[in-house]
Amino acid sequence: MSKFIFITGGVVSSLGKGLASAALGALLQARGYKVRLRKLDPYLNVDPGTMSPYQHGEVYVTDDGAETDLDLGHYERFTGVPAKRSDNVTTGQLYMDVLAKERRGDYLGATIQVIPHVTDAIKAFAKSDLTDEDFVLCEIGGTVGDIESLPFLEAIRQLGNELGREKSLFVHLTLVPFIASAGELKTKPTQHSVKELQSVGIQPDILLCRSEVDIPEEQRRKIALFCNIRPDAVIAALDVNSIYNVPLSYHAEGFDNEVCRHFDLLDNFPEPNLSVWRQISKTVEKPEGDVKIAIVGKYTSLLDSYKSLAEALIHGGIANNIKVEINWLDAEIFEKEDTIHHLDGVNGILVPGGFGERGAEGKIAAVQFARERKIPYFGICFGMQMAVIEAARNLSGINGAGSTEFGNCDQPVVGLLTEWIREGITEERHDKDDLGGTMRLGAYDCDLIPNSRVRDIYGTDRISERHRHRYEVNIDYKERLEAAGLIFSGMSPDRKLPEIVEIPDHPWFVAVQFHPELKSKPFDPHPLFKHFVSAAVYQSRLV
Numbered sequence: 001m002s003k004f005i006f007i008t009g010g011v012v013s014s015l016g017k018g019l020a021s022a023a024l025g026a027l028l029q030a031r032g033y034k035v036r037l038r039k040l041d042p043y044l045n046v047d048p049g050t051m052s053p054y055q056h057g058e059v060y061v062t063d064d065g066a067e068t069d070l071d072l073g074h075y076e077r078f079t080g081v082p083a084k085r086s087d088n089v090t091t092g093q094l095y096m097d098v099l100a101k102e103r104r105g106d107y108l109g110a111t112i113q114v115i116p117h118v119t120d121a122i123k124a125f126a127k128s129d130l131t132d133e134d135f136v137l138c139e140i141g142g143t144v145g146d147i148e149s150l151p152f153l154e155a156i157r158q159l160g161n162e163l164g165r166e167k168s169l170f171v172h173l174t175l176v177p178f179i180a181s182a183g184e185l186k187t188k189p190t191q192h193s194v195k196e197l198q199s200v201g202i203q204p205d206i207l208l209c210r211s212e213v214d215i216p217e218e219q220r221r222k223i224a225l226f227c228n229i230r231p232d233a234v235i236a237a238l239d240v241n242s243i244y245n246v247p248l249s250y251h252a253e254g255f256d257n258e259v260c261r262h263f264d265l266l267d268n269f270p271e272p273n274l275s276v277w278r279q280i281s282k283t284v285e286k287p288e289g290d291v292k293i294a295i296v297g298k299y300t301s302l303l304d305s306y307k308s309l310a311e312a313l314i315h316g317g318i319a320n321n322i323k324v325e326i327n328w329l330d331a332e333i334f335e336k337e338d339t340i341h342h343l344d345g346v347n348g349i350l351v352p353g354g355f356g357e358r359g360a361e362g363k364i365a366a367v368q369f370a371r372e373r374k375i376p377y378f379g380i381c382f383g384m385q386m387a388v389i390e391a392a393r394n395l396s397g398i399n400g401a402g403s404t405e406f407g408n409c410d411q412p413v414v415g416l417l418t419e420w421i422r423e424g425i426t427e428e429r430h431d432k433d434d435l436g437g438t439m440r441l442g443a444y445d446c447d448l449i450p451n452s453r454v455r456d457i458y459g460t461d462r463i464s465e466r467h468r469h470r471y472e473v474n475i476d477y478k479e480r481l482e483a484a485g486l487i488f489s490g491m492s493p494d495r496k497l498p499e500i501v502e503i504p505d506h507p508w509f510v511a512v513q514f515h516p517e518l519k520s521k522p523f524d525p526h527p528l529f530k531h532f533v534s535a536a537v538y539q540s541r542l543v
């Protein structure tokens with residue numbers, strides 16, 4: 001049976017619990033173990049799909065079509081294990097299931113309570129859909145002390161008891177702030193956070209202490225003494241230049257060693273094989289040059305909304321030994337006169353996914369600039385739809401070209417489809433469906449057309465990529481657009497849905513309906529990002 005590691009956080013939010021979990025997953029993998037990472041989110045939304053990207057950051061989509069927390073993106077990027085619907089749950093989802101059971105009479109008239117009904121549902125979730133994983137890492141969202149977290153803490157406390165110490169481990173991530181005026185690291189917030197955890201019956205086994213500076217021996221002893229743990233189990237989580245240095249830094253501080261010691265596994269695999277992480281770290285620390293990529297989007301004030309995208313560009317940089325500098329630009333700028341100069345000097349332009357009309361014309365202007373000035377262009381989802389509208393208007397002369405996402409439109413080159421086929425089964429959506437249920441979500445196959453740029457880039461005829469959108473490029477316009485030079489180089493296997501367009505007569509112009517950024521990894525950069533960055537490098541040497 002799998003061993004469970006529960007990761008909680010305290011003191012303040014945003015300490016990077018997701019990254020910490022992901023990095024520990026990578027370190028255990030490096031010792032030859034099979035891992036699975038899960039996120040248990042205490043908020044009441046059923047999933048993050050309907051939450052504003054400004055508040056919650058990116059919605060990460062899995063192959064099986066779940067809209068999940070962005071931490072699952074970290075998990076995949078660090079471990080390569082594809083995340084599934086069964087790896088993320090929220091209070092809203094749990095209550096929905098418990099209440100549905102209650103309505104069906106499954107509880108046989110019992111009084112439904114947080115303990116045991118909700119806590120049982122949490123435990124069942126943590127243990128569900130596992131096969132032969134050595135370790136299951138369960139991250140509890142939020143911060144210890146939040147009202148919403150309580151049922152989750154109670155559930156993992158119970159689970160810890162049921163599994164026993166040899167099969168469970170509690171890691172608590174805290175902050176050890178450096179107070180400049182006193183010239184000292186302060187351990188009190190950590191002590192309070194651990195007290196809070198102890199008050200609900202959880203004694204952490206390992207403390208992971210975020211700190212700007214190294215934590216001296218004396219402070220470690222103090223934390224250990226007050227928090228009732230061994231001094232060796234106080235691990236410093238130091239600030240690092242790149243998130244891809246985190247596994248190496250944790251290892252140097254003895255984190256994975258301490259985890260393996262707890263489970264009495266040190267004799268099996270005494271040292272992890274970290275050569276992949278060393279290589280990545282070397283490239284990130286010492287690139288051979290840099291390129292400037294402009295991202296023309298909408299949520300540029302909260303960069304977490306484009307988390308996977310920013311990471312995928314870094315991976316594209318790693319593949320080319322290059323540092324990618326991202327210039328985040330709000331698309332609305334380009335709706336004003338004389339502003340296109342903001343794009344001067346960039347080596348590549350990327351229009352990412354997006355929703356709604358605001359900024360759309362600015363994105364179309366950015367596409368036109370990239371196309372006419374022969375600057376590498378990469379359109380993703382909304383960025384493909386805008387590229388098609390731009391080509392329809394300016395290459396095919398279809399003046400009224402637009403998207404029905406913005407209201408009625410004379411020339412709907414992008415429109416709502418109500419039916420599509422996945423694995424031979426017709427799926428339907430309706431205008432009046434709940435917001436959560438009207439999108440094409442998850443992995444779909446796409447055929448690449450022979451002799452196209454993308455066929456070359458991927459090196460295969462059929463690919464599978466993840467989707468999250470309601471609207472589609474309208475196949476009825478294919479002939480007119482192709483005659484004008486915009487080629488439909490990726491199509492759904494039934495040939496009804498355009499998935500990729502490209503302009504052959506351009507240094508690099510590729511736009512895709514799916515989200516390739518969701519599948520890129522530092523040790524396996526996505527081919528489209530690799531080639532886009534490489535085209536940007538080429539462009540940078542021309543100027």
Ligand code: GLN
Nearest residue numbers: 353354381382469470471
């Ligand atoms: N708003 C567009 C749609 O729903 C694009 C979505 C996206 O970019 N993810 O089709």
